Amino acid sequence: MPGDLAPILSVRGLSVGFRGIPAVCDVSFDIAPGEIVGLTGDSGSGKSTLGLALLGLVRQPGRILGGSVTIEGVDLLQLPEAERRARRGRQIGLIVQNPRGSLSPLHTVGRQIRSVLRAHLTLSSAQATGRAVGLLRQLGLNDPERRAHSYPHEISGGMAQRVLIAMATGAGPRLLVADEPTSGLDVTIQAQFLDELSRTSRAAGSAVLLMTQDLGIIANYCDRVLVMQEGRIVASDLPAAFFAAPRDSYSRSLLSLAHAPPPPLPTAPAELLAVRGLSKNFRLRGSGKTLQAVDRVDLAIGRGETLGLVGESGSGKTTVGRCLLRLLDADAGEVVFEGKDLLRATPHDLRSTRRRIQIVFQDPLDALDPRWSVSRIVSEALLRPDPGRIAELLTLVGLDPAVAKLRPRGLSAGAQQRVGIARAIAADPALIVLDEPTSALTPMARVGIVALLRELQARLGMSYLFISHDLNTVEQLSHRVAVMYLGQIVELGAREQVFQAPRHPYAKALLAAHLAPDPGRRRVDRVPGAGLVGEIPSPIDLPPGCYLAGRCPEAVASCRTTPQPLYEFADGGRVRCTPAAVRAGLIPIPDRPPGRVLQNTVAA
Amino acid sequence: MSDSAQIETAMLDLDRQDHAARPVPDLLFRLGGLIVLASLVLMVAGPWLTPFDIGRPSDDIMLPPPDLLAVPHLLLQVVTRAPHDPIHWFGTDSAGLDVFSRVLAAPRADVTIAVGANLFSLVVGSLIGLFAGTARPWLANLTMRLSDLVQAFPVFITGMILVTLAGRSNSTIVVTLALLYTPIYVRLTRSEVLTQRNRGFIDAARALGKNEAAIALRHVLPNALAPAMIQASVTIGFAILMTAGLSFVGAGVRPPTPEWGLMIAAGADGIVQAEWWPSVFPGIAISITVFGYAAFGNGLERRHAR
Numbered sequence: 080m081p082g083d084l085a086p087i088l089s090v091r092g093l094s095v096g097f098r099g100i101p102a103v104c105d106v107s108f109d110i111a112p113g114e115i116v117g118l119t120g121d122s123g124s125g126k127s128t129l130g131l132a133l134l135g136l137v138r139q140p141g142r143i144l145g146g147s148v149t150i151e152g153v154d155l156l157q158l159p160e161a162e163r164r165a166r167r168g169r170q171i172g173l174i175v176q177n178p179r180g181s182l183s184p185l186h187t188v189g190r191q192i193r194s195v196l197r198a199h200l201t202l203s204s205a206q207a208t209g210r211a212v213g214l215l216r217q218l219g220l221n222d223p224e225r226r227a228h229s230y231p232h233e234i235s236g237g238m239a240q241r242v243l244i245a246m247a248t249g250a251g252p253r254l255l256v257a258d259e260p261t262s263g264l265d266v267t268i269q270a271q272f273l274d275e276l277s278r279t280s281r282a283a284g285s286a287v288l289l290m291t292q293d294l295g296i297i298a299n300y301c302d303r304v305l306v307m308q309e310g311r312i313v314a315s316d317l318p319a320a321f322f323a324a325p326r327d328s329y330s331r332s333l334l335s336l337a338h339a340p341p342p343p344l345p346t347a348p349a350e351l352l353a354v355r356g357l358s359k360n361f362r363l364r365g366s367g368k369t370l371q372a373v374d375r376v377d378l379a380i381g382r383g384e385t386l387g388l389v390g391e392s393g394s395g396k397t398t399v400g401r402c403l404l405r406l407l408d409a410d411a412g413e414v415v416f417e418g419k420d421l422l423r424a425t426p427h428d429l430r431s432t433r434r435r436i437q438i439v440f441q442d443p444l445d446a447l448d449p450r451w452s453v454s455r456i457v458s459e460a461l462l463r464p465d466p467g468r469i470a471e472l473l474t475l476v477g478l479d480p481a482v483a484k485l486r487p488r489g490l491s492a493g494a495q496q497r498v499g500i501a502r503a504i505a506a507d508p509a510l511i512v513l514d515e516p517t518s519a520l521t522p523m524a525r526v527g528i529v530a531l532l533r534e535l536q537a538r539l540g541m542s543y544l545f546i547s548h549d550l551n552t553v554e555q556l557s558h559r560v561a562v563m564y565l566g567q568i569v570e571l572g573a574r575e576q577v578f579q580a581p582r583h584p585y586a587k588a589l590l591a592a593h594l595a596p597d598p599g600r601r602r603v604d605r606v607p608g609a610g611l612v613g614e615i616p617s618p619i620d621l622p623p624g625c626y627l628a629g630r631c632p633e634a635v636a637s638c639r640t641t642p643q644p645l646y647e648f649a650d651g652g653r654v655r656c657t658p659a660a661v662r663a664g665l666i667p668i669p670d671r672p673p674g675r676v677l678q679n680t681v682a683a
Numbered sequence: 684m685s686d687s688a689q690i691e692t693a694m695l696d697l698d699r700q701d702h703a704a705r706p707v708p709d710l711l712f713r714l715g716g717l718i719v720l721a722s723l724v725l726m727v728a729g730p731w732l733t734p735f736d737i738g739r740p741s742d743d744i745m746l747p748p749p750d751l752l753a754v755p756h757l758l759l760q761v762v763t764r765a766p767h768d769p770i771h772w773f774g775t776d777s778a779g780l781d782v783f784s785r786v787l788a789a790p791r792a793d794v795t796i797a798v799g800a801n802l803f804s805l806v807v808g809s810l811i812g813l814f815a816g817t818a819r820p821w822l823a824n825l826t827m828r829l830s831d832l833v834q835a836f837p838v839f840i841t842g843m844i845l846v847t848l849a850g851r852s853n854s855t856i857v858v859t860l861a862l863l864y865t866p867i868y869v870r871l872t873r874s875e876v877l878t879q880r881n882r883g884f885i886d887a888a889r890a891l892g893k894n895e896a897a898i899a900l901r902h903v904l905p906n907a908l909a910p911a912m913i914q915a916s917v918t919i920g921f922a923i924l925m926t927a928g929l930s931f932v933g934a935g936v937r938p939p940t941p942e943w944g945l946m947i948a949a950g951a952d953g954i955v956q957a958e959w960w961p962s963v964f965p966g967i968a969i970s971i972t973v974f975g976y977a978a979f980g981n982g983l984e985r986r987h988a989r
Contacts (some may be wrong), residue, residue, distance in 0.1 A: 376708030382777070401886075406886050406888075429892075430892040430894075431892070433890060433891070433892040434890075434892050435890075436890065437890055438886065438890050439893075442883060445882050445883040445884070446886075447883075448902055448906065449906065450905055450906060459888065459891060459893075460891050497888070501888065502891075506891055516790075552939075601791040
């Protein structure tokens, strides 16, 4: 097992300083062959600086002040620069954030992998090509010969990330340094990527240093956890011990919300919003084709309730939110809010009801006018200027009223998002559409925003439509959860049911890819169910039957030809899957379309 | 490639962050700013700062400027206030007028016209641009095609037509130049409006029930003006050149107003007889001014992009 063998990487007393200000202080640790060590810590704690220093690199004007980085018995820092450069890539691989930005747009990905291989190994051009294609195949890319001839803009973000792994691991490095390798990727792609990373390193017996702020990744993939704070390693633990009782203040506050359920619901909440048959298509310029963004979505939200709307990018969840606010005009359906159909409201009626639905955006800075002060921004939502009310609102969202004079750029991203929330609640809404409000924030700021949203709901009693791809925050906020895939709701049910016993194959796959910050629910230890295969179909050119049929392990013949209706289960949950309904005994005859489908829903 | 591409990319990223952190002293920007400031001072006070009366000829006709070697001595005389003959630094023209005084007095015409025309087209152009960026597609397209049409008119022809119609006056040039430059501001503002329109704070204002006109004027326009303001600095420089050009061909400022283009035109005949000074000095003044505005505008653009 890892730990008993001689370590691949041994760091002793490593220090890096920027003009006398220490960024990394006296750091020492080892990584054994085949071991994956997680390095976590708040932004600015020195993780990335440490990662670069392991390659003998440092940002200007920083300097490595002392210590040793011994890789397989040789101290890298004592070597001349030419020798160090030769070892980067051959002995140490680096995977950075932003996969597409790290690839050259001018060359095919195959050529880029090949040039890395040939820089470090003695290979002929043909051998290198063969090896590059082989690497891509190993990493699960279908049709690798064709992909190798693609340019970076022609492949998806997940594929680009796999190309980067191929480049970083192609020369068989003994140590792999991965700095937030999955930030910005969808959950299923993230899980695929990390599975491949851990499989590769276990098979090759190489050491991996995985730097991430996502404790879910740490819990699921790492053999040991290092926590950095202000340039020092403040904790080094096995994951089980770490998650049971984190020793440092940073991890403690991050984990504080992990298991707390959302605020309790009032019993039998009155219905606030009912959406029926909401559809939205976008006509594409030039080709005349249409992109189906939202397809006959039905959902309801009660007073004081949070509905979580989850799905990967492109699933249409943001479009649903924008249609509710009439920021986009829906093509069909109705949105009944407080008894009025908003889609048919006159402009005058709309203006008065509009304030009752507010929105908080993903990018907190973009949502605030850069030329306006915080007090003017919040004041915009008030019917008449009232400095006392502004101070009250800022206090309510956890800000010092003194920030009222500042401009958005002078605030941290978390504080900017709090200003956005203050503006939303200033209008006294009954419903707030939260459109990925935590996705652009650091985990630390995210915890603060989630706690704030829960507190505000408990205090003010408004409802939320919480749109997110981050299942951890959805679990912490939502009473009910709807799962979207290619514009349709495929499953809708109570939080416990969806998270613990998802019924739709897509919901199952999404939940299987979910990395909970809980070492007891490690993905690597779970029995690998039959997962989805292939890539998401294009929303311009959708298959005739179930949109998932081509990727689904449970699909039967009729799934490919018959559109799937939503079936309502006994517990009120809804699932758009005939095989699942058959298994539950909702419809008797398998593999035949149900006789009559009323509207879009079949009652149990 | 001797190194792995991602390391190089990582290093490039680091370099970029570094440059952003350290402001580079921008000499061209400062020099440009100085020239712009000087031209504005002369625009306001030029005619009062001249050593000679710009309207009253002296007896010395076509007096050449002092010899270069004599300049230090003459300067000393001026500084020490020693009694001396009046000095025509840039010589005199065929009417006996002091060229230096007229070069100093000319910004009153040139810069006023250029700034006035740009101010007019900036205000009108950005409002039309705002309209074109927010109106229905067919209206927006119509506006843009009309603006193309205006832009397609050759400026000298427009100037001459207007002179024939309305007579030769400063306001004719302002109108000509404003017509020429308005489409530039329309286009710039419109493209910026199209970006700003999709920002989160616009949707937030809509969700608060604000009407579209209020959003356009309070949120979109102020945030969309920066590129137009930067463009204005560059365009004012070119407008000065254009004013001089129109005056040169007789479609601009009316003589005997001191104006660089007119001065070049008046002195042009003498150049073949080696009487270069009545034309060359105003020419240099134009070059320096246009350069100054362009350098200032480019500097502003660099700062804005940061």
